[in-house]
Amino acid sequence: MIWGVLQFPGSCDERDAQNACELAGADTRLIWQDETSLDGIDGVIVPGGFSYGDYLRVGAIAQFAPAMAAVKEFAAGGGPVLGICNGFQVLCESGLLPGALLTNEGTRFICRQGDLVVQESSSPWLSEMNAGETISIPFKHQTGRYFAPPEMLESIESNNQVAFRYAEGQNPNGSLNDIAGVTNEAGNVLGLMPHPEHAVDPLTGSIDGLKLFRGPAGVVA
Amino acid sequence: MAKHRELGLTDDEFELIKKKMDREPNAVELAMFSLLWSEHCAYKHSKKLLGKLPTEGPRVVMGPGENAGAVDIGSGYSIAFKVESHNHPSAVEPFQGAATGVGGILRDVIALGARPIAILDSLRFGELDSERTRYLVDGVVRGIGHYGNSMGIPTVGGEIYFEPPYEQNCLVNAMCVGIAKTDEMVRAAAAGTGNKVVLFGSKTGRDGIGGASVLASAELEEGDADKRPTVQIGDPFEESKVLECCQELLANDLLVSLQDLGAAGLTSSAGEMASAGGTGIDIDVALVPLREADMEPFEIMVSESQERMLAVVDPAKVDAVLAICSKWQTDSAVIGEVTDTGVFRILKGGELEGEIAIDALVDGCPLYDLDPAEPAEWIYGNQVTLREGADPSEIALSLLGASSIASKRWAFDQYDSIVGSRTVHRAGSADAAVLNIPESDRAIAISIDGNGRRVACAPFQGTIEAALECAANLACVGAEPLGVTNCLNFGNPEKPTVAWQLSQSVLGLTAACEGLGLPVVGGNVSLYNETPSGPIYPTPVIGMVGELPDPAKAGGESWRDGDWVALVGPFNPSLAGSELEKARGQLGAGLPDTEIPPVRAAIELVRDGVRSGSIRTAKDVSDGGISTVLSELALESGVGCDVSLDPVIAVHDCSDEDALFGEGPGGFILAGDRQSIELLGGKGVQIEMLGRVEGNEVKIKAGESAVEILVAEAKASFESLPGRIEV
Numbered sequence: 039m040i041w042g043v044l045q046f047p048g049s050c051d052e053r054d055a056q057n058a059c060e061l062a063g064a065d066t067r068l069i070w071q072d073e074t075s076l077d078g079i080d081g082v083i084v085p086g087g088f089s090y091g092d093y094l095r096v097g098a099i100a101q102f103a104p105a106m107a108a109v110k111e112f113a114a115g116g117g118p119v120l121g122i123c124n125g126f127q128v129l130c131e132s133g134l135l136p137g138a139l140l141t142n143e144g145t146r147f148i149c150r151q152g153d154l155v156v157q158e159s160s161s162p163w164l165s166e167m168n169a170g171e172t173i174s175i176p177f178k179h180q181t182g183r184y185f186a187p188p189e190m191l192e193s194i195e196s197n198n199q200v201a202f203r204y205a206e207g208q209n210p211n212g213s214l215n216d217i218a219g220v221t222n223e224a225g226n227v228l229g230l231m232p233h234p235e236h237a238v239d240p241l242t243g244s245i246d247g248l249k250l251f252r253g254p255a256g257v258v259a
Numbered sequence: 260m261a262k263h264r265e266l267g268l269t270d271d272e273f274e275l276i277k278k279k280m281d282r283e284p285n286a287v288e289l290a291m292f293s294l295l296w297s298e299h300c301a302y303k304h305s306k307k308l309l310g311k312l313p314t315e316g317p318r319v320v321m322g323p324g325e326n327a328g329a330v331d332i333g334s335g336y337s338i339a340f341k342v343e344s345h346n347h348p349s350a351v352e353p354f355q356g357a358a359t360g361v362g363g364i365l366r367d368v369i370a371l372g373a374r375p376i377a378i379l380d381s382l383r384f385g386e387l388d389s390e391r392t393r394y395l396v397d398g399v400v401r402g403i404g405h406y407g408n409s410m411g412i413p414t415v416g417g418e419i420y421f422e423p424p425y426e427q428n429c430l431v432n433a434m435c436v437g438i439a440k441t442d443e444m445v446r447a448a449a450a451g452t453g454n455k456v457v458l459f460g461s462k463t464g465r466d467g468i469g470g471a472s473v474l475a476s477a478e479l480e481e482g483d484a485d486k487r488p489t490v491q492i493g494d495p496f497e498e499s500k501v502l503e504c505c506q507e508l509l510a511n512d513l514l515v516s517l518q519d520l521g522a523a524g525l526t527s528s529a530g531e532m533a534s535a536g537g538t539g540i541d542i543d544v545a546l547v548p549l550r551e552a553d554m555e556p557f558e559i560m561v562s563e564s565q566e567r568m569l570a571v572v573d574p575a576k577v578d579a580v581l582a583i584c585s586k587w588q589t590d591s592a593v594i595g596e597v598t599d600t601g602v603f604r605i606l607k608g609g610e611l612e613g614e615i616a617i618d619a620l621v622d623g624c625p626l627y628d629l630d631p632a633e634p635a636e637w638i639y640g641n642q643v644t645l646r647e648g649a650d651p652s653e654i655a656l657s658l659l660g661a662s663s664i665a666s667k668r669w670a671f672d673q674y675d676s677i678v679g680s681r682t683v684h685r686a687g688s689a690d691a692a693v694l695n696i697p698e699s700d701r702a703i704a705i706s707i708d709g710n711g712r713r714v715a716c717a718p719f720q721g722t723i724e725a726a727l728e729c730a731a732n733l734a735c736v737g738a739e740p741l742g743v744t745n746c747l748n749f750g751n752p753e754k755p756t757v758a759w760q761l762s763q764s765v766l767g768l769t770a771a772c773e774g775l776g777l778p779v780v781g782g783n784v785s786l787y788n789e790t791p792s793g794p795i796y797p798t799p800v801i802g803m804v805g806e807l808p809d810p811a812k813a814g815g816e817s818w819r820d821g822d823w824v825a826l827v828g829p830f831n832p833s834l835a836g837s838e839l840e841k842a843r844g845q846l847g848a849g850l851p852d853t854e855i856p857p858v859r860a861a862i863e864l865v866r867d868g869v870r871s872g873s874i875r876t877a878k879d880v881s882d883g884g885i886s887t888v889l890s891e892l893a894l895e896s897g898v899g900c901d902v903s904l905d906p907v908i909a910v911h912d913c914s915d916e917d918a919l920f921g922e923g924p925g926g927f928i929l930a931g932d933r934q935s936i937e938l939l940g941g942k943g944v945q946i947e948m949l950g951r952v953e954g955n956e957v958k959i960k961a962g963e964s965a966v967e968i969l970v971a972e973a974k975a976s977f978e979s980l981p982g983r984i985e986v
Contacts, residue, residue, distance in 0.1 A: 047500050239680065
């Protein structure tokens, strides 16, 4: 399995995402923002960071990068796409995922280890986890408050598109319904604010994030 | 006022410039001299002193004079590091001042060809009951986070002290640590007549003009808000592109030399490159990419616009360099050429605008002898904050909540401490930050420290203690120190008291580094940190980098129920200069002397114990004394202790209070099984068993006195800072 990890000017966690994929047993390739083909790529990660400085609005400029056009096509064909933090924001801006991410309640950047509760979902990304399971993964962001208008929120809830919620009392940013991550309707595109790629080594934290990176392998290969 | 005085040059210095040039300098030449002859660039009041510091060692790859120091960590890799101040800009505009302080120190490390992997900060503010302090703290912490987080470089540690003498003149020192392949590192020296000079990164604007001379090299005064235009504005996105661009340029072997643009902008970078290489340099200001079209040549030469780098490039490789800059969407231009003239020529569209001999500009500034005099009495004030008659338990709780001791998690949670996947311990989870370095199959530990109050009490002794504290912090995670960087933050060196503090402190640093066998590989001096209300506490901030073979044995854990607790080392507790003496308003001059060799022996014993895995919990005794360190271990683990300090009182013949709250170097609290601790003995280092870990209370008996506090109470006091900052 070969993962393509997107790289925009201002990306921060792309090497960490590569490292996580490799620890999960896959190969990786960095995809520079102006590439137009994803030939040979089995899955895509849109990593964390501050693409294009996140000036204007988080994720708003990256959605126009040539590589994102290729990602849209890849996702439409059912390919697995994971957006982490800034990647989640980019996928929302691109229309691949529902909703939007707003500035944290409290306005400050937060960085701390926390717990997520896995939700009922048919997404391949969650195939190695059980609904109701709690995983320990770091939160780090300043613009992570999940928002969707009432009708959209109701729809993603009823379609089981909520993949992860912050554990009770741990919502760090004021996200609606404690939502930490959502999928598209088909389930092949997942976005989440917390950082599974920073939960892959007992030395630097937990290893719960590995389950996520192993998820699509069985489905795709 | 005469132009040269407005720019911060004395009449004598101006006469010397005329003599060296054999004529009057024109506007652009005078502006350039005023910056490179400023304290900030020329170190004119400190250079003579700094020459005494030990700088050599078997692991040193780059020492003072380069953009940053570097030490070898094996397998072909080196660790580069440096600490630098951004004090006055942060006092004038805290968010941008702190942000660009981080940006500036990152570029120093980037310029060596290293990739930054960690940031640490050492911050000093006035007391939290001041609204201005709270404004500064909030802005500085947000600014540090903004820059480091956006760059994807983890902020892994640091320290924050709150003391009245920093009220009007806060200190913001930032340290950057980077990793590089040793044979790919670049130096800053220009070389090769005919080679091209390429400027890349941000466009050059009018921001930060006069920062080094007007802001950094003079005392702060009323109405300094007017100086806001001299503070630069940071753009971490641009720097992130510049970093990746530099890494790609170096990986393709396209650069002869590289230098960042910091204080004094193009003048300093180009001048120092030529000076280091023994060459001349031509710069054509008409070729510099500008933000505003109508900038004067002198403005272009002295602009401190951020996120810019200067490279010397073989003409055959220029196109390849510009192409990589273009890939990273950053401006680049050939703006000049290396010459063999020994002269810095400023051209505009080919027309000569100014020319200065490089040696006059870079090395011609007169160096001054200090005129030190020890003050007859304590020159800083005293404030009583502790209730008279408070019993030991009340004192213990009050110290845990003292602003300089209490948990700084409020700040650290605002920094990305994990990006890069190396962070084994960040600040707060251990005494030193620990980063995994799989490239060379080991880990590094980093500590930054400098207790200005103790240095104020006794500059020589206090500075020794700061260096010992860093080494002790490293020992607690099993690391052996490899090198030292420092930032000397002092008041106006032209005043005898400050001159005395500075010279004593440098002597102390020299003694400590010699005593520990450590080289100083780089540093920075920040003088004129004073306001009409007086100088800051003399604050040498020491940064230390060490290595450890196995990050899995990096200690940093709290104790466990049933552990034995021991005090190790030649710790001789005294209230002089302590947190308790501060709270009682009884501070005065003087600290007990320290013999370095026995402290070094204790440091090595603890390090070896942690490395071997026999010691899981080690914490050095620091601010607030033994009572405070025991309480911290208890509140981290949730388990209390029942110990007696009577052995300490017996050995040192000290008072109950000295034993409970006294401070000084050389003490470690270890916890673990009794046998492992006792096995450490027999190497001439004192080990005293104090008691056991148990219960939900911290119970410490000392002679006729006792501290008895609930772990939950200790925790509440220790974590009380957020409510006092965000009021």
